[in-house]
Amino acid sequence: MRVVIRYFAALRDIKHRVEETVELPEGTTALGAYAAMGLPTALPVAFAVNMERVPGGTALAHGDELVFLPPVGGG
Amino acid sequence: MRVVIRYFAALRDIKHRVEETVELPEGTTALGAYAAMGLPTALPVAFAVNMERVPGGTALAHGDELVFLPPVGGG
Amino acid sequence: MIAVVDQAIDTRAVADAVRDRRHGAVLVFEGVARDHHDGKQVVSLFYEAYVPMALREMEAIAADTRARWAGVSVAMVHRTGPCAIGEPSVVIAVGAAHRGEAYEASRHAIDELKRRVPVWKREHYADGSAWIANKV
């Protein structure tokens, strides 16, 4: 299945990219995708699928937009 | 002794004046001056002498500026 | 900036008076003439002030606020005369390093202003008017 991943803040710095479209095995979870992208597991990220916060164990579906959310700093 | 009295809000409406200079016997208190001016004793006024809030029993002095303060409504 | 003015208050100028590079929060309170009170339709407001004492009290409130919340800046302007519905009758700006103290200091300043600054409000209705005291 194909998933769009967008990167922000520290993750954008690490990946040197804003967005990418990746092929992942059916059943891959948000957390699984994070590991598959080779991102540091020590980072306390949250997950958003199609702009909804979801638990890391959430299974992705074809066409999803996945974003890893580092701790926010707005305001 | 001579005292300047200034009127505001409901008291200005009653007295139809903004300010007057009156002669009062030595020892007159703020409350005494209020009664002497024929103002309604039912009104819950406070007293300011020379712009300081004072108790009604405060004796006035020559040259004082006396103001009767109806309940405030600023803000 | 502490002032009593007899024309429209320039809210931006009051806010700008508290700006400081060390502040992370600027909180601006506007008390606005509203079109109703205790179920009655209000057409306009009129404010009267014992101006020199009002300024003294406002200065005292600002000083007290700065003493309680160290490092905050405070500006307060009250209007007198006629005030149309929707126009601010009072503007209080507080600048602070952090938002918690900005909210607390601002609330303290407006509560004290309403309690002790010698300003009186007359509400005008379609069929008359009345002097309205703040609830204590």
Next chain:
Amino acid sequence: MIAVVDQAIDTRAVADAVRDRRHGAVLVFEGVARDHHDGKQVVSLFYEAYVPMALREMEAIAADTRARWAGVSVAMVHRTGPCAIGEPSVVIAVGAAHRGEAYEASRHAIDELKRRVPVWKREHYADGSAWIANKV
């Protein structure tokens, strides 16, 4: 008005968006870029946002605030990109019939914005920069 903008926020426009003849209080919170953080000198800030989700979250916070404090109006604007010291990075305006609910609703809105809206802040120092998370 709910918006994410990449230029200076027009605070007056945000405040004007909540004005209503029924409101007696308008409270405007500006979060401002300040020149220090945890003892370090800050030269400037840079904000990055996941814009469509940030807008969704801000809309949800505004709706929640209006639901909790019936009758209040809420407007929120966050800035992205570089933000100079002294400039607002966020402006939240709340209009309410009475000041008590204006203070509570405003505080709720900014606390929620800092907790859940996907915006990130990079602080620039004389000798580098760092992404800074809000304290939870």
